[in-house]
Amino acid sequence: MVDDSIRKEINKIKPYVPGKSAKEVEIELNVQGVIKLASNENPLGPSPKAQELIKKRLKDVNVYPDQTSIELREALSGKLGVDKDCIIIGNGSDEIMQLAAATFLSAGEDSLISENTFSTYEFCTRLFDGNPVFIPQKDFKYDLDGFASKMTEKTKLVWLCNPNNPTGTAFSQKELEAFLAKIPKNVIVVIDEAYGEYVETEDFPKSVDFVKQGRNVIVLRTFSKIYGLAGLRIGYGIAKQDIIKYLNLTKLPFNVNRLALAGAIAGLEDKEFVEKSKKMVSEGKKYLYSELDQLKLKYQKTEANFIFVDVNRNTDKVFVEMMKKGVIIRPLSSFGFGEAIRVTVGTKEQNSRLIEALKAVLGK
């Protein structure tokens, strides 16, 4: 047994609860044609332009990747209007969350985290022996005043998920501005915008502007969602040069693989695919809202490609019953919601299958 040898902090880490793959469910439950609406992936597949460039560069994967990811940083720099040295590329944006904790969070310092949000903020905090301080949500939304009220001298990191996973709600430019105005200078604010490209509301924060103003913020984006590259692991962070310099110091040299870089570089230019994905989600949301209304189910209006639905009964049971109907959804018990599910907005066909399965399982 090695139990006595491990770092004591490790015992506080909760294992990540993964989604099930369609193939696993087909085999385990002997169901055909299973669809997965559990992990907010893009059902249109990977961007076709991304696939093309990946194929072209496949022959070079015997060579280590460029550890500075300069080609992608330059492409992003043009797109975002920030210097290339204000960008860092990660093996998924979750890797950059870990770098942020490694860089800024000393043992015993506080990290402010919302309740009912993405679990990796707590993971990264515990990994570096930080102290997670949880702030309850208000009406399924981040309570930024609540965050401000918990700020002490021990506070080092603040984690904001916008739009929030799993409720789909977003705070506005004004709310973020007001919040940032209250923050001590030594505090670093991570703003995770994994679903940012799907946002439709017009008062969504222009968070990159805060980077340009020299604020202590790290904005995170990903190629896993609208670009359809979740399986390749690539995301990025935007922050002032000072911050990026330190984040780079804490990363393993060859963190991002060559084919992910190729996919991201080409995907970024695939406007047609991005527009198509956006339209699919925008229309899918409307369809699902109207169906959920008819089923008299409570849900949250979403700024992302998923919808939070209150099923008013044990979410884990609903999860299993839905799987038997060939639809994998996300039960939200691990997010602190015992009676809610998160469903990815899929294709037209997937959305109707979702509604049919919900009707059957909930007896509507």
Add this chain to the structure above:
Amino acid sequence: MVDDSIRKEINKIKPYVPGKSAKEVEIELNVQGVIKLASNENPLGPSPKAQELIKKRLKDVNVYPDQTSIELREALSGKLGVDKDCIIIGNGSDEIMQLAAATFLSAGEDSLISENTFSTYEFCTRLFDGNPVFIPQKDFKYDLDGFASKMTEKTKLVWLCNPNNPTGTAFSQKELEAFLAKIPKNVIVVIDEAYGEYVETEDFPKSVDFVKQGRNVIVLRTFSKIYGLAGLRIGYGIAKQDIIKYLNLTKLPFNVNRLALAGAIAGLEDKEFVEKSKKMVSEGKKYLYSELDQLKLKYQKTEANFIFVDVNRNTDKVFVEMMKKGVIIRPLSSFGFGEAIRVTVGTKEQNSRLIEALKAVLGK
């Protein structure tokens, strides 16, 4: 400035010194047909079988990878004769080094590291606020007695690189056995065998047997070297189930990308490619030994796909001069050798270009 906000440990981390890419050198120095013999990549390219399966699975990269990498672990389990739960897959084996430090190294505990070896052991130690204790080498070889003599109650991790990067020397089964017999029960030994598949000496340790015996060892292997997949980032660790369980707790859920998994699964079965690569290195070593003898240059007999050469003059200057001749080698100043270089054994043609360039640069 954020300098006051960072963890104080971060200031001790030395930035990784990367190799230069052939393309960079061609542009910067205006040289044509540059070859890179600096990063111990496989010049035969990625395994053809790996490329095939990657192409086939490309269409699925919109879906997150299996966070347990079960398909590859099962393939490796059959190959290695260890349970699949004794294997962990990493985003390169360097990620598993980081997990080992995250799992076992508490702040202030000692980590024993050889001088003149791979720099990531020190990086991982510092990242978790451990205390690196350096053990000098003897005749360009790991001094395991030296390691044993530095063992105290504060020792938690031991890092062994076998064959050693950059000297190419290896310690034997007997030497490792004797060393492990002396180690306190709470100490974890990481044995990095990144170049293990190239080893020719018959007394190389059967390190997986130590895992089977329930010892506190973590054996690391990679697909970056003989399988030609450095650009995809995939390696693995073998250890008893207890250890793997904890390592898994400290990893980000989706650390390994789908195409790396596909490449590794197919590459593992590409015996023809592996044999061809082995033969190329074995023949290339002999050719290079005889040429280096003729040039009266001291070198170390190698068990890897690279050779450590004493150039008897400033290594950084030799590096620049060699680049001008179109050959990128690795100057070893960052490894603590001011007058030595490391050259990857390449194809026949690359090896003669290397020798020609060396002759010209060293005035032989």
